[in-house]
Amino acid sequence: MSHIRGLEDGTSEIRGVVLSSSANEKIVDGLRRGIGALFAGDREEHFVATPVISRRTSERAGYPTTFPQLLGAVHGSQDGDEPTATDLVLTSAACHHLYPLLAGKVLGAPTCLSVEATCYRGEKTYETGRLRSFRMYEVVRFGQAGAVEQWRDRALRSADQWLSGLGLSTRVVQASDPFFGRTGDFLARTQREQQLKWEITAELTEDLSQAIASANYHKEYFGEAFEITNTDGSETHSACLAFGLDRITLALRHAHGVDTSDWPLAVRANLAL
């Protein structure tokens, strides 16, 4: 297809929406295997989720109130009438698919699950790596407070080592979410003060670094929202480590070049390219 200019990177005319070529998908597959290997020891099950989720679940997770500016919804017509809102919204974060699975359950032991989903966010800017539709692979750990926080720290460290091992110049930085409105300012401040969110950043272009993975300690937030408890009756705590598969791929291409056959042998071997 080299005679058609501009097809190599899948950039389309729709801002924040890209196509992924088969060369790109090979990298993404390598990343999936790498993440799977990192968490092989503690992960019990992996899921592939749909790009839509029930509105009720999104509401229970608090997304429409904390990030109304990013949420997308599915509209449909019942019988040819004007389309109206359905009971589905677009998936905003992969981990939202896991909480309903555990809702109302008592967790007999620490639980670790992972899930990949195509997520939608109504981003307002479209710099490199800021997509409206992108793949997120999340590993989520449930259990007692201290153990979950320790897991988050350990998971962040091993993810950073793995990503550095792929030749990326990463940085681990404290972060906060773009919560909405005045209450949002308070939530973001709490998040920073309690060091709940960390990001692993890497360069996607010469003058732009983005978060390629983020680790969040939710405390009892989802345990409470979905009534998930530990055997002693306490609300379960949770933390997630989210990998942005499309952003990691962009960072790798920036670091090693567009053509994967030119990449360092060790990186190619690591990703089975």
Ligand code: ATP
């Ligand atoms: P950012 O600060 O860049 O907006 P975020 O903190 O909102 O990202 P999270 O909600 O923690 O991101 O999402 C987890 C991961 O998903 C991020 O670390 C990133 O790699 C990826 N991600 C988030 N938003 C986007 C996007 N708009 N396009 C591509 N990847 C994204």
Ligand code: ZN
């Ligand atoms: Zn999450």
